[in-house]
Amino acid sequence: MPNEQIPTWTRTPGTHGSLTPLKGSKYKLIDGHLHVVNFIQETPGGENLLDHMDRANIGKAVIFGMPVSKMWTSYDREGPDYYLASDSPCYYYAYTDVIVAEMVRSLPADRQERLYPLICGFNPTDGYALRHIERLFAQYPDIWSGIGEVLLRHDDLTAFTFGENARANHRALWPVYQFAAEHDLPVLLHQNITSVTKNDHPVYLWELEEAVAEFPRTRIVFAHCGMSRRVNVPFYYQMVDRLLAQYPNLYVDYSWIIYDVVICPDGKPSPDWVALTEKYSKRICLGSDLVARFERMGPELQRYDVFLDQLSETARANLCWNTAEKLYGDNKGKVKARPALSVPEWKMPVP
Amino acid sequence: MSRYPITIDQETVQIGSASELAVALDVLQGQYDRVVLTQLQPHLARIIPQANHLLTVMKSLSADDQVFLIQALQGNLAGIMQDASHLRDLLATLAEEKVETTLLQTLGSDGLRSLILNAEELAEVLEWVYGQTDELALELLGLDYVRNLSREATDLSAILHSLDSGLQAKLVDQLGWEFCLGLIRDGRDLAYLLWALPASVSERLLKHYNPVQLARLIGNSRDWKYLYQRLEPEEADFITHLLGL
Numbered sequence: 001m002p003n004e005q006i007p008t009w010t011r012t013p014g015t016h017g018s019l020t021p022l023k024g025s026k027y028k029l030i031d032g033h034l035h036v037v038n039f040i041q042e043t044p045g046g047e048n049l050l051d052h053m054d055r056a057n058i059g060k061a062v063i064f065g066m067p068v069s070k071m072w073t074s075y076d077r078e079g080p081d082y083y084l085a086s087d088s089p090c091y092y093y094a095y096t097d098v099i100v101a102e103m104v105r106s107l108p109a110d111r112q113e114r115l116y117p118l119i120c121g122f123n124p125t126d127g128y129a130l131r132h133i134e135r136l137f138a139q140y141p142d143i144w145s146g147i148g149e150v151l152l153r154h155d156d157l158t159a160f161t162f163g164e165n166a167r168a169n170h171r172a173l174w175p176v177y178q179f180a181a182e183h184d185l186p187v188l189l190h191q192n193i194t195s196v197t198k199n200d201h202p203v204y205l206w207e208l209e210e211a212v213a214e215f216p217r218t219r220i221v222f223a224h225c226g227m228s229r230r231v232n233v234p235f236y237y238q239m240v241d242r243l244l245a246q247y248p249n250l251y252v253d254y255s256w257i258i259y260d261v262v263i264c265p266d267g268k269p270s271p272d273w274v275a276l277t278e279k280y281s282k283r284i285c286l287g288s289d290l291v292a293r294f295e296r297m298g299p300e301l302q303r304y305d306v307f308l309d310q311l312s313e314t315a316r317a318n319l320c321w322n323t324a325e326k327l328y329g330d331n332k333g334k335v336k337a338r339p340a341l342s343v344p345e346w347k348m349p350v351p
Numbered sequence: 352m353s354r355y356p357i358t359i360d361q362e363t364v365q366i367g368s369a370s371e372l373a374v375a376l377d378v379l380q381g382q383y384d385r386v387v388l389t390q391l392q393p394h395l396a397r398i399i400p401q402a403n404h405l406l407t408v409m410k411s412l413s414a415d416d417q418v419f420l421i422q423a424l425q426g427n428l429a430g431i432m433q434d435a436s437h438l439r440d441l442l443a444t445l446a447e448e449k450v451e452t453t454l455l456q457t458l459g460s461d462g463l464r465s466l467i468l469n470a471e472e473l474a475e476v477l478e479w480v481y482g483q484t485d486e487l488a489l490e491l492l493g494l495d496y497v498r499n500l501s502r503e504a505t506d507l508s509a510i511l512h513s514l515d516s517g518l519q520a521k522l523v524d525q526l527g528w529e530f531c532l533g534l535i536r537d538g539r540d541l542a543y544l545l546w547a548l549p550a551s552v553s554e555r556l557l558k559h560y561n562p563v564q565l566a567r568l569i570g571n572s573r574d575w576k577y578l579y580q581r582l583e584p585e586e587a588d589f590i591t592h593l594l595g596l
Contacts, residue, residue: 010377017379019362051352078440295371299378 024056033287065096148188193226255287369404402437429462470506477513504540538574
């Protein structure tokens with residue numbers, strides 16, 4: 001969730017100012033990670049979104065609401081507009097999915113096709129989480145393309161959120177992953193790889209791996225490769241490389257601060273990440289991770305150009321479009337149970 | 352949404368909202384802020400129709416350009432601010448006295464009076480300005496307006512709380528002792544005012560009462576305790592001596 005750490009949100013002395021970034025990437029792409037509702041459940045709306053997508057050369061977008069809502073408590077004189085704007089807590093807000101669904105449904109059919117909405121408004125520690133997802137699919141059967149962004153390990157936000165700490169291997173998510181497997185739905189997860197003061201090793205990575213390993217038929221998308229504000233570890237690309245090699249059902253998105261911190265630090269693409277991206281481009285999406293600030297889509301996605309320029313045409317096409325289109329687009333409005341895995345009948349071998 | 356063009360280095364984009372303007376200023380790295388504002392000047396009131404929009408753009412500007420923007424909005428400013436809470440929030444984010452001064456002067460007496468409708472709102476606005484800017488706000492509102500806002504001792508106490516001690520004494524003098532004493536109906540009212548005032552001004556206030564008047568005003572042991580717990584040591588000594596306790 002971009003904040004002042006992103007270069008496009010700050011001013012860099014010595015950098016020549018230009019209006020060019022407002023026009024977005026020179027490559028037409030799918031924004032694979034976009035919150036269309038903010039932390040107080042407000043949205044500028046579908047027309048505003050599509051208007052800014054057009055202005056920023058964005059063909060399609062994977063969109064979702066915000067599963068938690070920031071409280072305006074009695075001690076907040078000003079209403080907080082971001083989860084870090086005050087010490088007030090956050091709570092799960094299921095209606096966010098209805099806001100997204102109604103926003104999409106209010107658009108003409110040809111414009112709806114440019115949006116791939118996901119369901120996110122459930123408590124990932126609630127054994128009834130799947131009931132919410134089933135209700136939403138029943139209520140808006142032609143809308144959804146998947147599940148996410150499920151907010152799990154999320155440093156300050158975890159601390160601010162009422163209830164048990166959400167995590168990728170929480171047993172309440174097992175039925176959700178199973179449902180996703182049975183309906184061929186991708187599940188986008190925000191799971192920090194570590195805690196804020198444990199920057200020497202990824203203390204929460206095993207939680208993700210347990211879920212990914214337990215549900216090999218579920219396509220899990222690891223949002224911004226598990227990086228978050230103040231959350232980093234050594235050997236990052238080796239770790240992502242290993243994960244992608246080990247788990248064929250795992251996908252990642254490059255969004256938010258992972259790009260500026262390790263993929264393209266100081267605006268210079270890392271050769272290691274270029275090589276990794278070439279290797280796994282069919283499992284990598286690009287996204288802005290903006291929170292309902294659509295006017296910033298152009299600069300946010302234009303900053304990827306210097307990295308995209310380094311890729312082969314095939315890898316670039318995968319990152320910009322093909323991976324997200326296949327991952328999310330194939331499901332839109334077609335959610336139905338797929339045939340169960342055919343398991344050969346068990347017979348005890350006769351000695 | 353109506354959009355208006357800006358052109359920098361032969362490149363043109365259309366700007367229709369405060370958030371679009373803010374991101375344009377960001378990608379221009381602050382090198383063309385005044386140029387952009389000047390190009391959009393005739394349309395700024397339409398691009399920035401509400402207080403939160405103004406806040407969004409102000410955050411992207413240097414102090415000099417904040418002054419320019421405020422002056423460019425001129426007569427629209429009070430309408431943009433909508434109410435005193437938005438004025439308070441904007442003042443809270445401004446770090447340069449000249450910007451705060453320009454904001455108040457541009458709003459003017461009529462603009463400030465249209466926003467600040469009670470003593471609590473005035474106190475919250477004064478909380479975010481200091482020294483001469485406090486004085487400017489009070490001057491623009493006018494003493495009669497401040498008297499109208501001060502309907503009870505708690506009102507005047509709230510306003511005084513937001514001022515430095517020098518200006519507290521000056522305001523009390525300007526409002527007049529007769530007016531200030533008229534707000535004190537019991538021991539609690541007296542407590543509210545003594546609590547807000549520095550000891551030197553508190554003593555001047557107490558000298559308007561003889562021991563009998565003061566004892567009648569306080570009236571009972573519960574209010575005396577309430578009052579005494581809120582006094583500074585010098586005030587406590589003075590009032591105890593005055594009452595012969």
